[in-house]
Amino acid sequence: MRGVGLAAFLCGLLRYPSEHPTVLGRWSITYVVFLLAAIVAALIAVFVIPSPRTRRQATGRTSALVWVDAAVLCGGVAYLVDALNEPADGGRILRANLLGSTTSLGMVLSWVALACSMAALIVAVRRLKGPVANVAIALVSLAVVFTVAEGAFRAMALIAPQTASFPTFELERWVRRYVTVNRAGFRDAEHGAKPPSGVRRLVVVGDSYAYGMGVRRPQDRFGEQLAEGLEVATGQNWEVVTAAQRDRHTLEEIEELRAACGSGGGADVVVLAYVFNDIDYLRPVTVRSLLTEPPRSIFGRLHPARALYRNFYAFQQLYLYWRLAVGRWLPRRSNADPYADSALVARHLADLAEFQRVARRCAPVAGIMPFDIAVAEYPYTQRRYQAFTTRARGAGLVVWPVDQAFRGRRVRDLMVNTLDGHPNELGHRLAAREVLPQVVAALEDAARRGSVPARGAGRP
Numbered sequence: 001m002r003g004v005g006l007a008a009f010l011c012g013l014l015r016y017p018s019e020h021p022t023v024l025g026r027w028s029i030t031y032v033v034f035l036l037a038a039i040v041a042a043l044i045a046v047f048v049i050p051s052p053r054t055r056r057q058a059t060g061r062t063s064a065l066v067w068v069d070a071a072v073l074c075g076g077v078a079y080l081v082d083a084l085n086e087p088a089d090g091g092r093i094l095r096a097n098l099l100g101s102t103t104s105l106g107m108v109l110s111w112v113a114l115a116c117s118m119a120a121l122i123v124a125v126r127r128l129k130g131p132v133a134n135v136a137i138a139l140v141s142l143a144v145v146f147t148v149a150e151g152a153f154r155a156m157a158l159i160a161p162q163t164a165s166f167p168t169f170e171l172e173r174w175v176r177r178y179v180t181v182n183r184a185g186f187r188d189a190e191h192g193a194k195p196p197s198g199v200r201r202l203v204v205v206g207d208s209y210a211y212g213m214g215v216r217r218p219q220d221r222f223g224e225q226l227a228e229g230l231e232v233a234t235g236q237n238w239e240v241v242t243a244a245q246r247d248r249h250t251l252e253e254i255e256e257l258r259a260a261c262g263s264g265g266g267a268d269v270v271v272l273a274y275v276f277n278d279i280d281y282l283r284p285v286t287v288r289s290l291l292t293e294p295p296r297s298i299f300g301r302l303h304p305a306r307a308l309y310r311n312f313y314a315f316q317q318l319y320l321y322w323r324l325a326v327g328r329w330l331p332r333r334s335n336a337d338p339y340a341d342s343a344l345v346a347r348h349l350a351d352l353a354e355f356q357r358v359a360r361r362c363a364p365v366a367g368i369m370p371f372d373i374a375v376a377e378y379p380y381t382q383r384r385y386q387a388f389t390t391r392a393r394g395a396g397l398v399v400w401p402v403d404q405a406f407r408g409r410r411v412r413d414l415m416v417n418t419l420d421g422h423p424n425e426l427g428h429r430l431a432a433r434e435v436l437p438q439v440v441a442a443l444e445d446a447a448r449r450g451s452v453p454a455r456g457a458g459r460p
Contacts, residue, residue, distance in 0.1 A: 001069040002049075005076030006042040012076075012083035013038060016090030031091070045072075067120035075099065075113035078106040096301055097310040102172045107154050111147075118147045146314060153313040163214040164419040166323070167292045168316045178216045184259055187211050187218065188242040194266045199237045201266060202227050203363065205257045205355075206273030209371050209423060210244035214416030218242070220425040222273070222371075225432035226439065230269075233440045244273070249281040250351045254358055261362035269439055270359040270366040271400075272352075276339065276384065279348045283338035291319070320419050339384050349395045356397055365442045367398040369435050373414040373427045376406035398442070405434035 013035055018028040027035070050065070078101050083090035085103050092100070099110040121143065125136045153170075156162075161173035182190050195201040204210050204223035212221040219225075227240040243260035245252070253272065261267060277285040291309040308315040338344050352368065359366035370388060374381040385403050392399045406414060406427070414427040423431070 001073040003046045005069070005073035006045060008073075008076035008080040010035075010038060010042060012080040012090050013093070014090065015080075015083035015087045017087055018091075034094070064120040064123040067116045067123060071113040071116035071120065073113075074109045074116060078109035078113065081106045081109065094301075095310060096303075096307040099311040100169055102169050102176065104158060107158060111151050111154055114147055114150065118144050146312075150312055150314040153317055157313060162417055162420070163422070164320055164417075165421050166287075166289075166320055166419075168320070169313055170316070174214075184243070185245065186243050186256075186260075191239070191241050193262050195239055199239050200230075200234075200268040201363075202230065202238055202240045203257070203260050203267045203270045204240060204242045204244065204273060205253050205260065205270065205359075206244045206371075207248040207253070207275055207278070208244075208246040209275050210242060210273035211246055212242075212244075212428070213246060213422045214420050215422075215425055215428060220428060222423075222428040222432040222435075223271070225429050226271070226436060229432060229436040230439065233436065234443065238268075241267070247286065248278075250278045250348065250355060251281055253278070254351070254355050257355065257358050257362065261358075267363035268365060269443065270363045271435070271439070272355060272359070272366075272368045274352075274368050274370045276370070276372055276381075276388075279338050279344070282344050282348055283341070285338060287323075324419065337384070339388060345388075345391060349392060349397065352392065352397055353395065364446045365439070367400045367439070367442065368392065369400045369402055369431070371402065371423070371431055373406050373423045374411055374421075375403040376409045376411050376414060378411075400435045400438040402431045402434040405430040 016031070017026055018031045020028050022029055023032050075098065079090075079093075079098070082092070082101050082103050085106075092098075099114060101107045101110045118140070121140050125133065125140050128136055157170040157173045161170050161177060163171050163174050179187050182188050202223065204221075204226075210221070210223060212218060215221055221242070223240045223242050227238040230236075230238045241260050243256040245256065248256065257270065257272075261270075280286055290303060291306050309319060338348075356366060356368070370385060372381055372385055375385050382403070385401070389399050389401050411421075412418075414423055414430075416422045416424045
C-alpha cells in the first residue's frame with residue numbers, strides 16, 4: 001500500500017508545470033531538485049522503513065504502520081486525482097497543501113487518509129503508560145474530534161457548497177458546481193463581436209458583484225434582470241454581456257470593458273457595477289491575509305496557521321467565524337476608509353472618467369451604478385454612498401444610484417449568507433428594478449439626439 005500511495009503521489013508531482021520552465025520545457029531547476037528529493041524520500045520510505053508484516057513478525061502484534069500505510073495510499077491517490085483534474089494542483093504541496101482537495105473523490109480520499117492517521121495515533125497511544133499517556137490520550141482525543149468535524153464540513157461542501165467573502169475550499173466547490181465561463185474567462189455565454197440583427201446589447205462590467213458571487217443562476221443577476229426590464233420598457237430584444245471577474249478594481253475593469261467591446265462599438269448600454277472596494281489599487285480596502293495571499297518568504301510558506309488553513313475545511317470555517325466575530329466587536333478605524341481621503345478620491349474619479357470615455361466609444365449610453373447593500377441599515381455607508389455620488393457627478397460622471405432600493409430592509413435579507421456579504425438574488429433584483437428607469441431615461445435622451453434607435457424600433 002505504501003509503495004502504491006507514494007508512486008501515485010510522485011505521479012501527481014510530475015503533472016505540475018512550473019511557471020518558468022527550463023528543464024524539458026516543463027519544470028524549473030528548483031522544482032527538479034524538489035522532485036529528486038521526493039523520489040529519494042519515497043525510496044527510503046519503501047525500502048528502509050519496516051513493513052507492517054515485518055514488524056508484526058518481530059513483535060507478535062499489529063503495528064500502527066498498517067494504518068500509516070493506508071493513509072499514504074489514500075493520500076497519494078487523492079493527490080494524483082487532483083493533479084489529473086488540474087495540473088497546477090500537482091505542485092500544491094509547495095504551498096503547504098497536502099490534504100486540501102476540492103475534487104469530490106479527492107476530498108473523500110484525503111479525509112480517509114486523515115482518519116487512518118488518527119487510527120495510527122490511537123494504536124500508538126494505547127501502548128503508552130504513565131502521565132505521558134494521559135496527556136497523549138487527551139491530545140489524540142482532540143485530534144479525533146477535529147477529524148470528525150473535518151468530515152462533516154467536507155460532507156456539507158460536497159452536498160450543498162456555500163460561498164464566503166474570503167477564499168475557501170467550499171467556495172471553490174461552489175464555483176465548480178455553478179459557474180461556467182466563456183473563452184474570455186467571464187461567467188457568461190459566448191457572444192459575437194456584434195449583437196444579432198434586431199437585438200440590442202447591454203454590457204455589464206464589474207467585479208464579484210456583477211459576476212454574481214453566491215447567485216446560482218446567472219439569469220438572477222442584476223444584469224440579466226435589467227435586460228429583461230429593458231425588453232419590457234423598450235419593446236425590443238436585448239442581450240446582456242457580462243464582463244466581470246472576482247476581486248477586480250477600476251483599472252482592471254477598464255481592461256474588462258475593452259475586452260468586451262473589442263475594436264468597435266456594438267453595444268447600446270454600458271453599466272459599471274461599482275463596488276466600494278474598486279479603489280483598492282490606491283489604498284487597500286479588501287482584507288488580505290497571510291493565510292490566502294502568496295507567501296513572501298519560506299517562513300510565510302510554512303507558517304502553521306497557513307498550513308492548517310490550506311489543508312482543512314474545518315479550520316477554514318472556524319477562522320471565518322472568528323473573523324466575523326472580530327469584525328462585529330472591533331471598532332472601525334476612522335482613517336481606514338480611502339473614501340475619506342479627498343485627494344485619493346480625486347485620483348480615483350480621474351480613472352473612472354477614463355472608464356467612461358472607453359465606455360462611450362463602446363456604447364452611446366454608459367453609467368456607473370454604485371452597488372452597496374449595506375446602505376440598507378448603516379448610516380456610515382449611507383453617508384459614503386451619497387458623498388461619492390455627489391463628487392462623481394460633480395466630476396462629470398454619469399451615476400445611476402440604487403441606494404433607495406435597499407432602504408428600510410435588513411442587510412441580512414439582502415446578503416448571500418452569514419459568511420458572504422455579496423448581494424443575493426433579492427439584492428440583484430432590487431438593484432435592477434431601481435436602475436431600470438434611469439437607463440431608460442438615458443436611452444430616450446440618446447434617441448432624441450439620434451444616437452440610438454427609438455423606443456419600439458427593432459423588435460423582429
